Amino acid sequence: MPSSPLMRAVVALAPGDPDVLEVREVPRPEPSAGEVLIRVAAAGINPVDAKTRSGAGAGKFLDELRPASADLAAALARDGAEPTTPTGGGFPWVPGWDVAGTVEAVGFGVSRFAAGDRVCGLVGFPRAAGTYAEYVVAHVSQLSRSPRSLTDIESAALPLAGLTAWQAMADAGDLETNRRVVITGASGGVGHIAVQVAADLGAHVIAVTSTENVDFVRGLGAAEVLNRTHGDWTEQLDAPVDLVVDGSGHDLRAAAYATLVPGGRFVSLVSSARGEPTPDTILAPRVFVAPDGLELQLLTGTIERGMLRPHVSATFPLEQAAEAHRQIESGTTRGKIVLTVGD
Ligand SMILES: NC(=O)c1ccc[n+]([C@@H]2O[C@H](COP(=O)([O-])OP(=O)(O)OC[C@H]3O[C@@H](n4cnc5c(N)ncnc54)[C@H](OP(=O)(O)O)[C@@H]3O)[C@@H](O)[C@H]2O)c1
Numbered sequence: 001m002p003s004s005p006l007m008r009a010v011v012a013l014a015p016g017d018p019d020v021l022e023v024r025e026v027p028r029p030e031p032s033a034g035e036v037l038i039r040v041a042a043a044g045i046n047p048v049d050a051k052t053r054s055g056a057g058a059g060k061f062l063d064e065l066r067p068a069s070a071d072l073a074a075a076l077a078r079d080g081a082e083p084t085t086p087t088g089g090g091f092p093w094v095p096g097w098d099v100a101g102t103v104e105a106v107g108f109g110v111s112r113f114a115a116g117d118r119v120c121g122l123v124g125f126p127r128a129a130g131t132y133a134e135y136v137v138a139h140v141s142q143l144s145r146s147p148r149s150l151t152d153i154e155s156a157a158l159p160l161a162g163l164t165a166w167q168a169m170a171d172a173g174d175l176e177t178n179r180r181v182v183i184t185g186a187s188g189g190v191g192h193i194a195v196q197v198a199a200d201l202g203a204h205v206i207a208v209t210s211t212e213n214v215d216f217v218r219g220l221g222a223a224e225v226l227n228r229t230h231g232d233w234t235e236q237l238d239a240p241v242d243l244v245v246d247g248s249g250h251d252l253r254a255a256a257y258a259t260l261v262p263g264g265r266f267v268s269l270v271s272s273a274r275g276e277p278t279p280d281t282i283l284a285p286r287v288f289v290a291p292d293g294l295e296l297q298l299l300t301g302t303i304e305r306g307m308l309r310p311h312v313s314a315t316f317p318l319e320q321a322a323e324a325h326r327q328i329e330s331g332t333t334r335g336k337i338v339l340t341v342g343d
Contacts, residue, residue, distance in 0.1 A: 021053065
């Protein structure tokens with residue numbers, strides 16, 4: 001175990017714009033039974049990190065089980081910081097759910113991992129986890145060994161986006177039956193992994209992207225690429241499809257329903273898609289990603305077979321977390337961006 005009880009972490013004392021993110025010293029967590037302490041090498045950045053920082057996103061879940069923000073507020077108060085009381089809604093908050101790093105110590109009963117193992121995972125989502133820090137604790141059920149063929153930076157890009165892609169296609173989308181699939185937002189964090197996984201599973205992948213990402217997306221294994229910069233992608237399709245996975249971050253239902261065969265599925269990732277009527281002939285499940293170490297292991301297997309590789313287009317040190325949030329909020333990130341921690 002590290003000797004200091006403190007660690008550096010990115011903290012948002014209250015919700016707000018990216019500049020609320022600052023690096024502070026906070027208490028280092030300790031692993032409980034079934035958990036490991038991870039020395040963080042890299043933390044993946046996701047749109048939900050920025051949405052939650054702004055006061056939306058997963059904000060309502062942060063403190064659901066454990067009043068993490070109260071603990072943190074008390075610790076910061078001891079450190080002389082303002083504000084010294086929780087502002088509610090899970091703040092103060094250390095952002096981040098995606099992690100890759102090395103196991104530093106294990107809690108009671110942990111036999112699956114040992115100190116020194118390289119691991120990655122989606123930690124605790126949607127409750128507060130705090131991977132934008134030097135250390136984080138995670139339950140072993142949410143972790144996988146990091147793929148040998150990936151760096152820690154690449155491994156940190158995998159969990160949330162990869163699990164979302166898997167749960168959207170294999171679970172909600174029933175890709176085994178629905179073989180002709182459109183993936184929108186195909187160059188983004190979820191989309192670029194979804195294209196590779198669907199192609200590896202033998203689906204006919206039709207990817208929707210913008211001009212600057214056409215070659216990138218074609219290189220991921222899409223059978224067809226539709227260029228949304230050139231106009232309505234639904235009119236560029238030559239035949240109906242079985243499944244649309246909407247990774248655009250927008251609600252493309254209105255257009256997408258017309259592209260589906262009867263019994264086809266539209267899988268949405270955004271909450272605005274809830275509560276709207278669906279045509280009788282269409283199924284429209286909505287995915288809310290869940291941590292799952294076994295599914296993550298499945299994805300790392302695909303990586304080890306050389307059929308999947310997360311693309312990291314930029315990295316940022318902890319001190320530039322605000323810059324990273326501005327980038328992810330732009331909606332134009334190719335692949336993933338990652339926060340680097342430590343040396
Ligand atoms: N429900 C869940 O559990 C869950 C999990 C993960 C993510 N999400 C949500 O899913 C969305 C995608 O996540 P992500 O990490 O992949 O985001 P991202 O990395 O920002 O990628 C989104 C991609 O969508 C495309 N796009 C942007 N504006 C568009 C528009 N107006 N019309 C069509 N396509 C557009 C862009 O790619 P092109 O230029 O290639 O078109 C962009 O790269 C976000 O809203 C995120 O919060 C939800």
